[in-house]
Every structure is written in structure tokens, then in C-alpha cells.
Amino acid sequence: MIDLKDDNVSPISFVSRLVRFNSKTRELAIPQIASVLLLFVFGAVMIQSYATKSSIISMLIIASFLGLAAAGQTLVVLLGGIDLSIPFVIGVANVMMAQFNGDRWPIWATFVAILVMAVCVGVVNGLASKLLSIHPLIVTLATGAILQGALLVWTGGNPTGAAPEWLTKFVSLLSKTGPIPLPPIVAFWIFVVIVLTVLLRKLSSARSIFAVGANGRAADLTLVRSTGVWISVFVMSAIMASLAGIALTGFSSTGYLDIGQPYLFASIATVVIGGTSLLGARGNYWRTALGALMFTEIQTIMIGFGLSQAAQQVVLGVLIVAIMALAGRGEPVGKRI
Amino acid sequence: MTDATFEIRGPGLRSIGKATFARPWMFSALLFVVLLVCNLLVLPGFLAASNFAATLAVGTPWVLAAMAATPSILSGGGGIDISIGPLIGFVNVFIIGVLVANGLGNPAIVIPVVIILGVAVGTVNGILVAYVRLQPIVATLGMYLLLVGLALVVLPQPGGTAPAWMVGLAGSFGPVPGALVLIVPAVGVWIAIYRSPFHRALLGTGSDDRAAFTAGVNTQLVRVCAYALGGFFAAMAGIALTALVQSGDPTLGSSFTLVAISAAVLGGTSVAGGVGGITGSIIAALDIYLIQELLSATHVPSFWIQVVYGAILLISLGINSVIRTLGRKTQ
Numbered sequence: 001m002i003d004l005k006d007d008n009v010s011p012i013s014f015v016s017r018l019v020r021f022n023s024k025t026r027e028l029a030i031p032q033i034a035s036v037l038l039l040f041v042f043g044a045v046m047i048q049s050y051a052t053k054s055s056i057i058s059m060l061i062i063a064s065f066l067g068l069a070a071a072g073q074t075l076v077v078l079l080g081g082i083d084l085s086i087p088f089v090i091g092v093a094n095v096m097m098a099q100f101n102g103d104r105w106p107i108w109a110t111f112v113a114i115l116v117m118a119v120c121v122g123v124v125n126g127l128a129s130k131l132l133s134i135h136p137l138i139v140t141l142a143t144g145a146i147l148q149g150a151l152l153v154w155t156g157g158n159p160t161g162a163a164p165e166w167l168t169k170f171v172s173l174l175s176k177t178g179p180i181p182l183p184p185i186v187a188f189w190i191f192v193v194i195v196l197t198v199l200l201r202k203l204s205s206a207r208s209i210f211a212v213g214a215n216g217r218a219a220d221l222t223l224v225r226s227t228g229v230w231i232s233v234f235v236m237s238a239i240m241a242s243l244a245g246i247a248l249t250g251f252s253s254t255g256y257l258d259i260g261q262p263y264l265f266a267s268i269a270t271v272v273i274g275g276t277s278l279l280g281a282r283g284n285y286w287r288t289a290l291g292a293l294m295f296t297e298i299q300t301i302m303i304g305f306g307l308s309q310a311a312q313q314v315v316l317g318v319l320i321v322a323i324m325a326l327a328g329r330g331e332p333v334g335k336r337i
Numbered sequence: 338m339t340d341a342t343f344e345i346r347g348p349g350l351r352s353i354g355k356a357t358f359a360r361p362w363m364f365s366a367l368l369f370v371v372l373l374v375c376n377l378l379v380l381p382g383f384l385a386a387s388n389f390a391a392t393l394a395v396g397t398p399w400v401l402a403a404m405a406a407t408p409s410i411l412s413g414g415g416g417i418d419i420s421i422g423p424l425i426g427f428v429n430v431f432i433i434g435v436l437v438a439n440g441l442g443n444p445a446i447v448i449p450v451v452i453i454l455g456v457a458v459g460t461v462n463g464i465l466v467a468y469v470r471l472q473p474i475v476a477t478l479g480m481y482l483l484l485v486g487l488a489l490v491v492l493p494q495p496g497g498t499a500p501a502w503m504v505g506l507a508g509s510f511g512p513v514p515g516a517l518v519l520i521v522p523a524v525g526v527w528i529a530i531y532r533s534p535f536h537r538a539l540l541g542t543g544s545d546d547r548a549a550f551t552a553g554v555n556t557q558l559v560r561v562c563a564y565a566l567g568g569f570f571a572a573m574a575g576i577a578l579t580a581l582v583q584s585g586d587p588t589l590g591s592s593f594t595l596v597a598i599s600a601a602v603l604g605g606t607s608v609a610g611g612v613g614g615i616t617g618s619i620i621a622a623l624d625i626y627l628i629q630e631l632l633s634a635t636h637v638p639s640f641w642i643q644v645v646y647g648a649i650l651l652i653s654l655g656i657n658s659v660i661r662t663l664g665r666k667t668q
Contacts, residue, residue: 082474084595128651132658135608137417141595142651149643157640265419265478278415278472310489317482320475321465330470333550333557 029275031327032290039297047304057183058173059296064189065251067292068244069260070267071196072237074288077271078200079213079233080280081129081136086241086267088147089121090260093245095151095159098255102161118242121147122235130230151257159255167250185247189289196285209233213280270295273323361605362617364657368603369620372627379634390514394507394581396626397516398425401523401574402593403600403622404615405567409462409473410601412563413543413610416466419594420477421571423484424458426590427491428575433499433585434492442500452572458484459568463561481594488587495586499579506580516577523573527615530566539563544611599650600625603657625650 044051069086076083093114100110125143129136151159169175170184177187200206211219212226219226241260248259274291276283298319302312376383383392402425409418428451436447458480465476506515530536541549542556550556578589602608603624604617628649632642 128655132655133662134654134658135602137608138599138602138654139651141599142647142654145643145647145650149641149645149647152640153638153644265481268474269478272472272475278474308489310486310493313482313486314490315486317479317484317486320482321471321479324471324475324479325465325469328471328475330472332470333546337547337551 029287029290032273032275032287032294035323036290036293036297039294039301043297043301043304047301050300050304054173055300057186059293059300060186060189061171061173061183061251062299063289063292063296064185065244065248066263066266066270066295067189067289068192068240068247069263070270070288070292071192071285072240073267074271074274074276074283074285075209075233076136076237077268077276077278078209078280078283079230080216080278081230081233082268082278083125083140083234083237084137084264085121085125085140085144085147086237087260087262087264088144088151089118089238089241090245090248090263091257092117092147092151093242094249094252094259095155095161095255095257097167097246097249098161098163098252099155099159100161101164101249107164114242114246115239118238119235122238123231125238126227126231126234129234130227136234148257155255155257157257159257161255163249163253167246168253169250171247171250185250193286193289200284210281266295269320272328273320275328277328361607361613362620363605364653364660365604365617365621365624368624368653369627372624372631376627376631376634379631383630390509390516391507393514393516394577396623397519397577398574398581398593399596399600399626400520400619400622401570401577402597403604403618404523404527405570405574406594406597406601407604407606407613407615407618408539408563408566408570409477410598410606410608411539411543411610411613412560414466414473414546414560416473416543416560416563416610417598417608418459418462418477418564418567419474419598420458420462420480420484421567421574421597422591422594423481423488424455424568424571424590425575425578425593426587427458427484427488428455428572429579429582429589430488430492430585430587432575432579433497437497437500442502444500444502447500448576451576452569455568455570455572455575456565457568459565459571460561462568463564466564467557467560481591485587485591488590492585492587495584495588497585499583503576503580503583506577507583515580519573519577519580523570524615524619526566526569531614535559535562540611542611596625597622603650603653605657624653 040051049055069090073083073086096114096117097110100113101107105113121143125136125140128134128139128143170188172183175183177184180187182190200209208219208224208226208229211222211224212229216226219229244263245260249255252259270291271283271288272278272291273294274283274287274289276287298316299312302315307315382388402421405421405425406418409416431454432442432447432451436442436450441447441450462473462477462480465471465479466473469476506518509515510518530539538549538554538559539562541552541554542559546556549559574593575590579585582589600622601613601618602621604613604619604621606613606617628646629642632645633639637645
């Protein structure tokens with residue numbers, strides 16, 4: 001007889017069963033929503049001025065950048081891939097925005113140039129991953145290196161230019177979106193969350209992302225054009241990363257080569273703690289939005305406690321593992337037979 | 338006799354493809370020969386005995402890092418260890434900032450302590466992956482952040498000096514290049530594993546963990562051992578790095594992760610698990626090292642190096658994939 005190792009006894013699995021006591025709680029992301037709320041209450045109790053209006057709005061702005069950067073990552077992860085070129089696309093878009101604005105390009109020309117860049121990166125990533133069947137991790141690593149190098153060659157390592165005034169206002173803590181008392185960047189992010197979530201649910205071409213992510217060969221047999229899906233998902237990922245890069249120009253007010261670097265692993269962590277599976281086909285973008293809120297709250301709390309940069313990394317590393325151990329465990333091999 | 342006529346075939350792309358399919362490391366070996374010839378054309382003295390030891394010492398951390406990246410990928414289930422770079426960096430600052438700073442720079446202390454550290458970190462990764470059942474990239478991302486943070490706590494600023502005996506590791510002990518003192522034992526460990534039943538269990542778990550499990554393999558233990566082995570090689574790479582730079586720097590390590598993983602893949606190890614081995618990783622790490630040497634020797638402007646490096650990596654992987662697909666069809 002096969003021993004289907006039952007691990008009821010370990011304390012971790014006991015807690016994790018409690019957290020996901022049925023499939024419904026998992027479906028509704030109860031642990032994630034509870035964490036966002038609990039973290040907020042914890043911060044408000046422990047840290048003075050954590051729950052003030054300006055602090056909440058600045059957390060929302062930071063979460064918007066992270067959420068936009070992780071939007072494309074969510075789509076790629078749903079496909080069962082991973083995109084490491086996102087930080088480099090953010091950097092290129094950020095420098096292009098500042099540089100072209102400094103050179104007095106009309107705004108539409110700047111946007112078209114950035115769009116062309118994003119589409120090229122996405123097409124190369126998608127084509128090489130699917131047709132040459134090289135793992136996307138490696139493909140996007142190589143395109144990332146090319147982008148970073150191209151940026152150095154172009155700017156000589158010293159980007160110039162400045163953010164246009166409207167863009168600075170777009171991400172400013174003090175500006176409002178018409179009647180809504182939130183900065184435009186936050187309103188824009190909420191809009192993206194709603195649109196992307198609904199599209200992923202309803203649009204038939206978006207459903208094919210799930211089909212390819214669940215089983216590429218089966219999707220091919222049901223006449224889903226999986227190569228097209230791979231290319232369009234990576235193009236979407238590069239476009240979302242460019243939007244994050246453009247928005248960050250308003251924040252940094254000048255071109256900054258390494259501005260995307262914090263998003264390399266943060267975008268993956270955000271997707272994963274939101275509950276989208278790295279195995280593909282399970283998840284949605286609203287989960288990533290929750291992940292972005294959690295991530296930002298944790299960081300703000302750590303800064304509030306006065307932790308050093310190094311200590312923040314240590315705590316974040318431990319927390320990611322702890323959160324996933326509670327809410328994101330895989331099935332034991334014996335149960336997959 | 339008819340078999341023999343089938344055996345004799347022109348050296349077409351297909352037969353190269355077939356050979357590459359049978360031996361995953363073949364493509365990186367061909368690339369190695371090409372790159373070595375190019376390097377020798379540009380720099381005739383590249384392999385001269387006088388600087389051979391120094392050349393080898395520069396490549397050693399990369400070779401050992403690529404070895405460290407391989408076992409976790411082989412173990413399958415999305416297996417990958419992105420914490421090896423930070424582990425290499427942490428070993429570096431641990432030697433300088435903790436051991437040497439407290440007068441424990443003796444090789445009889447440094448080497449065993451560091452190896453235990455590496456194996457322990459690898460084992461924790463393995464337990465998180467196999468028993469806590471986290472996605473490997475998530476588990477090792479946690480370890481990545483932890484180690485990057487701890488390295489900054491142990492040694493906030495670059496500095497310190499490596500113990501005197503380490504100079505030899507980056508140079509030579511008499512006629513023997515010091516780098517071999519690290520590479521030979523590491524390869525020896527791999528050969529021992531290759532000959533043991535563990536190797537077959539590792540590849541079996543990597544290609545189909547359910548089949549291996551039903552065949553009675555303790556797949557969880559196999560995976561823990563795979564990550565621990567990666568930690569061991571990473572510790573060796575950390576020693577090699579410390580010998581090379583002769584000081585401690587908390588920011589050095591992270592960059593090793595991605596290069597090491599690309600070397601493993603270029604060397605024919607499949608990211609899906611179960612296919613490949615450390616031979617290919619070693620050769621491919623030397624490939625990447627030779628590419629960088631070639632680019633700097635031909636005076637490619639430093640800003641261009643990354644562009645060309647990324648392009649070569651992408652093109653090589655593309656060619657490798659195409660000829661392997663051809664080879665598979667021939668079979």
C-alpha cells in the first residue's frame with residue numbers, strides 16, 4: 001500500500017487548514033482581505049500618524065506604482081511564466097519620458113515611442129519563450145540585460161531631462177481627481193484594477209490565458225492560438241510596466257536608471273501573496289491589488305518602527321515565507337497521484 | 338552491415354542536433370571551443386602558464402555558482418534557488434566580518450564553518466520547498482531577502498582583509514593553480530553523487546515526482562538534499578569570491594544568482610527538471626566568462642557589454658533549443 005503521508009499533526013498545517021477551511025474562503029481571498037485590514041489596524045494602533053489622511057494617501061500612491069508594475073506580472077504568472085524584464089522596462093520608460101520631455105517632444109510622440117519600445121520587448125519575450133521554448137525566466141533576464149545596456153549606451157550612464165508638470169501633479173499627494181479626493185494616479189490604478197479584473201473574468205480572449213496556463217498542449221488542441229496568447233500577454237506586461245515607469249517619472253521628477261530595480265522581486269512577491277499561483281491559471285488581478293496593499297502596509301509599518309534598510313529586508317523575507325506557509329502551500333505529492 | 342551504413346552520416350545539423358539531444362552539455366562544449374579559439378586569436382597569451390592561475394581564479398566563483406544553481410533545478414517541481422547569489426555574498430561577509438574579525442581566520446576553522454553554513458541555508462530552503470511545500474521561487478526569495486539583509490547587518494560597509502592563506506587560492510600553491518583546490522573537491526563531490534543511487538533518485542524526482550514517489554523514492558528528502566548540495570557549492574563559491582576580492586563587500590553576491598541560473602540553462606539543464614547535470618553548468622559558466630573576457634579584450638565600450646552579453650545569451654539559447662528540437666525529431 002502507498003502511504004499517503006497525512007500531515008495533520010504539524011502545527012503549520014493545522015493553522016493553514018484553519019485559514020482555508022473551505023474552498024469558498026480561498027476563492028474570496030478571505031486571508032488576504034483580513035491581512036490588509038489587520039495590518040491597517042496594527043499600524044494605526046502602534047504608529048502615530050499612520051492612520052492620518054496624508055499617510056493613507058501616500059500609501060495608496062506607493063501601492064499604485066507597485067500594483068501597476070505587478071499587473072503585467074500577474075498576467076504572465078497566470079500563463080505559468082515569469083517576467084524579470086519588468087524592472088528594466090520601467091527604467092527605460094522612466095528615462096524616455098524624462099529625456100523626451102526635456103527635448104521638448106510633443107507628448108503623443110513620447111507615448112508612441114514608449115509604446116513601440118514596450119511592444120518590441122513584449123514580442124521578443126513572447127516569441128522566444130513560446131517558439132524557441134526557452135524558459136521565460138531566462139528570456140526575460142536576457143532582454144532585461146539588453147535593455148539595461150541599451151539604456152547605458154543611450155544616456156552614457158547619465159540621464160537628463162525632467163518630468164512634465166502635469167505628470168508631477170498626476171502623482172502628487174496634494175492633487176485631486178475632479179470630485180474624488182484622491183490623486184489621479186490612485187484613481188487610475190483603481191480603474192485599472194476594475195477593468196483588468198472584469199476583462200480577465202468576462203473576455204473570451206482573456207479566458208484563453210487561463211486555458212494556456214492550465215495546459216498549453218490541451219489549449220492548442222482546442223484551437224487556442226497559444227503563441228498569440230504568449231506574445232500578447234508579454235506585450236501587455238511590458239505596456240503595464242511602461243505605465244508604471246511613466247508614472248514614476250512624476251515621482252522621481254527626472255530619469256533614473258535603476259528606478260525599476262526594487263520591483264524585480266517585489267512584483268513577483270505581490271502577485272504571490274495576493275494568492276495567484278505561480279503554477280499558472282489560478283488567480284486574478286484584484287488579488288494582486290490586495291497583495292500590493294499588504295506589501296505597502298508592511299513596508300510603511302517597518303519604516304514607522306524605524307527599521308534600517310537591512311532589517312526591513314530580513315523582516316520582509318521572513319514575512320513572505322510565513323504568509324505563504326499559512327496561505328499558499330502546495331499539495332503533497334501523495335495526493336496528486 | 339546495414340546498421341553501419343546508417344551510422345555513417347554527414348555532419349549535418351540534424352546529427353549535431355541528435356548528439357546535442359543525447360548529451361545536454363554538448364552545445365555549451367561546442368560554444369566553449371569557439372569562444373576559446375576567438376579568445377586565443379584576440380589575446381594570444383590568454384592561456385600562457387604565467388597568468389593561467391590568475392585567469393582561472395577569476396572564473397572560479399562563476400563556475401562554482403553555476404554548480405550551486407544546478408541541483409535545485411534538476412530536482413523539478415519548478416525547482417530553482419534564487420538565494421545562491423546572496424548566500425555567496427553572505428559567506429564572503431561572514432568570513433571577513435565575523436570569522437576574521439574575531440581572529441578565527443585559520444583555514445581549519447573557516448572552511449568547515451562556512452561549508453556548514455552553506456549546507457544549513459540550503460537545507461532550510463529544501464525544507465521550505467519539500468515539507469512546507471512552498472513554491473521554490475517564493476521560498477528562496479524569502480531566503481534571498483533575509484541573506485541580503487543579514488549581509489548588510491554583518492558588514493555595513495565594504496572592507497576588511499582576507500587571511501593570508503587565501504591569497505594562494507586566487508594565485509597558486511607552487512605549480513598548482515589555487516583555484517583547483519576549490520574546484521577539484523567540488524567536482525569530486527559531484528562525481529561521488531553521480532555514481533550513487535541518489536543521482537538517479539534526483540533525476541527521477543525531477544522528471545516526474547509522482548512516478549518517483551510511487552516507485553518508493555522519498556522525494557521530499559531528495560529535494561532537501563538537492564538544495565543542501567546547492568548550498569554546499571555556494572559556500573565554496575563564497576570562499577573563491579573572498580579569495581579573489583581579498584576583502585568583504587555586502588553588495589557583491591546578488592548578481593551571481595541570475596548569471597548562475599542562465600549558465601545552468603545554457604549548459605543544458607532543463608528548467609522543467611530532471612534533465613541535465615553539473616558538467617554542462619561548469620562548461621557554460623566558462624562560456625559566459627569567456628564571452629565577457631572576449632568583449633573586454635576586443636575593447637567593446639563597457640556600456641555595450643551588457644547589450645552584447647544579453648544578445649549572445651539569447652541567441653545561444655535559441656540555437657541550442659532549435660538544434661535540440663531537430664535532434665528530438667530525428668530520434
